[in-house]
Amino acid sequence: MSDRFDCGECKESLYGRKYIQVEDVPHCIPCYDRLYANTCQECKELIAHNKLEYGGSAWHEDCFVCHGCEKPIGGQSFIPDKDVYYxxxxxxxxxxxxxxxxxxxxxxxxxxxxxxxxxxxxVCTGCKSPLAGQPFTSQGDTPYCVKCFSSLYAQKCASCNSPITGHGKYVSFQDRQWHQPCFKCSHCSVSLVGSGFFPDRDQILCGDCNNDQEDQ
Structure with missing residues (x-):
């Protein structure tokens, strides 16, 4: 009697049949698939070859598709999002x-x-210059470079009418502002910074000029 050559699982003869050997034990194809083959995560059918694996799961190549365009992902890069892939x-x-x-x-x-x-x-809404990497500000939701914002929205000096920015010191009095170099007596032009002064309608006067005006 010739030696038998049977499937190690179902014991059916393997003569003339395809088989797969696992740890020196031959298995017929149905038994091998049942015991060792992966099941496709998508279609739930056995995967004989050309499988894709990720995160402990396996797919047929044609079943591993993008959740958006539904095209096979194959060997392309993909991004997981919860239980789907893009x-x-x-x-x-x-x-x-x-x-x-x-x-x-x-x-x-x-x-x-x-x-x-x-x-x-x-970019600046005014001059369209790029704002990335430089200081800028906004009016509401509208971005401006410092120069355009100052020109459009900053307080103006009561003397020279130029914008007052945060780059220099200024003097404020009765809802009016002056650059420090502009804060001078309206008559004699002496600086009034740090000194007493007297408002006279739209003018500001030093003590001497105010006294002269009162004597007239």
Whole structure:
């Protein structure tokens, strides 16, 4: 009697049949699939070959598809989101931050008022110069460079009518402001910074000029 050559699991003869050996024990294909083959996470069918594995699960190549475009991901990069998977273009289209100005996908860029902007999109509303990397301010939700903001919205000096910015010291009195170098007697032009002065309608006078005016 010839030696038997049987499946180590079901004991059926393997003569003339395909088999797979596991630790020196031959298995017929049905028994091998039942015992060792992976089950596709998507279709729940056995995976004989060409499988994709991720996170302890396996798929047929054609079953591992993007949740957005439903195209097979294959060997492309993908991004998991909970229990689904996206190709990179679909993930960016759905979830990536977008520039507040042009609405296109923005990777990196700058942040302003809790929103992201491309560096080239964050510009002064007045002169259109780039604002990234330099001090700027806003009027409401509208960004301005310091120069444009000062020109449009800053308090004006009561003497020279130029904007008063935070870069220099100034004097304030009765809802009027002066640059320190501009705070001078309206008659003799002596500096009134740190000195007593007397308002006279729209003018400000030093003590001597005020006395001269009272004597007239």
């Amino acid at each position: 190709c990179v273009p679909c993930y960016e289209g759905r979830f990536a931050p977008r520039c507040s100005h042009c609405k296109k996908v923005n990777q990196g860029g700058v942040s302003y008022k809790d929103e992201t902007w491309h560096k080239e999109c964050l």
